[in-house]
Amino acid sequence: MLDRRAFLQLSGISLASVALPQWSLAQVKTDIEYHYKLTAEPSSAELIPGFQTSVLTFNGNIPAPVIRARQGKPVRIEFTNKLNEPTTIHWHGLRIPIEMDGVPFLSQPPVMPGETFVYEFTPPDAGTFWYHPHMNSTVQLGKGLVGAFVVDEAEPVDFDIDEVLILKHWHLDKKGEWKALTRPRYAARMGTPGEWGTANGIHDPQFSYPAGSRVRLRIANVDNTMTYNLRMKGTDAQVIAIDGNPVSSPYPLDQHKIGPGMRLDIGLIMPDEGQHVALEYLLGKFGFPVAGFTATAQTGDIHSELPSLPINPVPVPDLDTAETINFVFEWEGAISPTDEAGNTHPVFWLINRRAWEGMSKDNIPEPVADLTLGHSYIFELRNNTQYHHPIHLHGHTFLVLEMDGKPVTPFHTDTVLLGKNGRAKAAFVADNPGSWMYHCHVIEHMKTGLMGYVRVS
Numbered sequence: 243m244l245d246r247r248a249f250l251q252l253s254g255i256s257l258a259s260v261a262l263p264q265w266s267l268a269q270v271k272t273d274i275e276y277h278y279k280l281t282a283e284p285s286s287a288e289l290i291p292g293f294q295t296s297v298l299t300f301n302g303n304i305p306a307p308v309i310r311a312r313q314g315k316p317v318r319i320e321f322t323n324k325l326n327e328p329t330t331i332h333w334h335g336l337r338i339p340i341e342m343d344g345v346p347f348l349s350q351p352p353v354m355p356g357e358t359f360v361y362e363f364t365p366p367d368a369g370t371f372w373y374h375p376h377m378n379s380t381v382q383l384g385k386g387l388v389g390a391f392v393v394d395e396a397e398p399v400d401f402d403i404d405e406v407l408i409l410k411h412w413h414l415d416k417k418g419e420w421k422a423l424t425r426p427r428y429a430a431r432m433g434t435p436g437e438w439g440t441a442n443g444i445h446d447p448q449f450s451y452p453a454g455s456r457v458r459l460r461i462a463n464v465d466n467t468m469t470y471n472l473r474m475k476g477t478d479a480q481v482i483a484i485d486g487n488p489v490s491s492p493y494p495l496d497q498h499k500i501g502p503g504m505r506l507d508i509g510l511i512m513p514d515e516g517q518h519v520a521l522e523y524l525l526g527k528f529g530f531p532v533a534g535f536t537a538t539a540q541t542g543d544i545h546s547e548l549p550s551l552p553i554n555p556v557p558v559p560d561l562d563t564a565e566t567i568n569f570v571f572e573w574e575g576a577i578s579p580t581d582e583a584g585n586t587h588p589v590f591w592l593i594n595r596r597a598w599e600g601m602s603k604d605n606i607p608e609p610v611a612d613l614t615l616g617h618s619y620i621f622e623l624r625n626n627t628q629y630h631h632p633i634h635l636h637g638h639t640f641l642v643l644e645m646d647g648k649p650v651t652p653f654h655t656d657t658v659l660l661g662k663n664g665r666a667k668a669a670f671v672a673d674n675p676g677s678w679m680y681h682c683h684v685i686e687h688m689k690t691g692l693m694g695y696v697r698v699s
């Protein structure tokens with residue numbers, strides 16, 4: 243049997259024009275329906291056409307397998323660490339018990355090389371989530387340990403096409419050799435951007451869908467650094483969900499920014515046969531390609547409406563009794579503490595005048611806030627810096643009430659994107675006991691201070 247690459251070469255089809263992600267399979271057949279085996283392991287991948295790059299992968303493949311689960315149904319993931327360093331896996335955006343949150347020391351001991359840890363939980367919300375290690379993140383995520391986690395609605399929703407796009411820029415030169423994943427002068431600013439833009443590990447992949455079909459694109463920003471300002475050309479698209487959570491009423495996509503860690507689900511109906519639709523991101527006024535979609539011959543009905551998504555069962559905060567807590571995010575370039583081994587750990591960012599003190603088995607710092615189980619809170623976030631910060635809370639889902647001092651149509655999210663000097667008011671019920679990470683998802687910001695945790699008890 244020919245492999246796909248050899249087949250394409252024999253048939254004279256240019257690889258660049260037909261390259262599509264080869265999702266690897268992780269599912270195993272057992273007593274529970276959603277049962278997966280997942281490894282983290284070094285491997286190599288052809289990210290830049292014609293060149294091999296040594297990468298870190300889930301199950302040996304870029305892109306990582308999409309883990310698909312169903313709302314309200316148990317999932318079991320047998321994770322084996324085949325890296326030569328410890329790791330943990332975090333399920334970003336899922337409201338699951340602390341024991342399964344995948345944060346070293348706060349929720350579990352690190353999974354050592356060669357060890358297996360079984361993650362088992364039942365996702366309460368449907369939507370587009372993702373997974374990644376929560377150790378040595380600049381390297382582990384930067385070199386490829388990022389994957390999509392899709393929770394299908396308890397009652398199936400009727401799209402014809404359901405596509406995952408995980409967006410990442412790789413820190414590679416033109417020959418696929420690694421460049422620095424972090425540089426202090428960038429870590430102290432917007433973060434160190436990668437050079438090679440991909441969706442599902444491919445630069446500008448091209449998809450073909452039948453004319454008139456209803457398409458759901460699940461876009462996840464799994465990059466360490468980049469904020470993507472997305473837009474769609476060639477058709478009208480609707481914003482249907484933000485960070486996994488359906489919006490109360492879908493609205494047309496004009497431009498929408500997703501910071502690192504954030505997701506956007508968009509719905510669209512494919513135009514007439516032969517027409518082309520392009521997903522782009524904007525840097526200044528220039529558009530850069532993310533992925534393209536060409537309408538092929540009609541195969542089913544020509545649809546004119548998108549199905550609607552049920553709202554997730556996120557607890558409703560009681561705004562009358564909610565306690566307000568202020569968080570100020572600031573820049574501080576001066577300190578450079580040195581540990582016993584003589585390594586310096588630059589600190590550039592602070593939460594409420596505090597930088598993360600670091601964490602190890604015997605050294606767990608105090609939480610940035612102590613919350614009472616079952617109470618409602620309003621987090622008032624204030625970014626006193628010139629850079630974007632996607633502020634992420636584990637184990638809970640925010641209801642955003644205000645952005646930059648103005649009321650917004652409330653929406654659910656696990657990550658609030660603060661722009662330059664931006665502000666936000668986000669409410670939630672502290673209904674999930676445990677110590678929950680609370681950090682900027684620009685990985686270098688997190689690693690240089692912008693990280694803490696809240697304790698719910």
Ligand code: C2O
Nearest residue numbers: 332334503634679
């Ligand atoms: Cu994507 Cu602490 O998480």
Ligand code: CU
Nearest residue numbers: 333334335636
């Ligand atoms: Cu998370």
Ligand code: CU
Nearest residue numbers: 631682684687
């Ligand atoms: Cu940040």
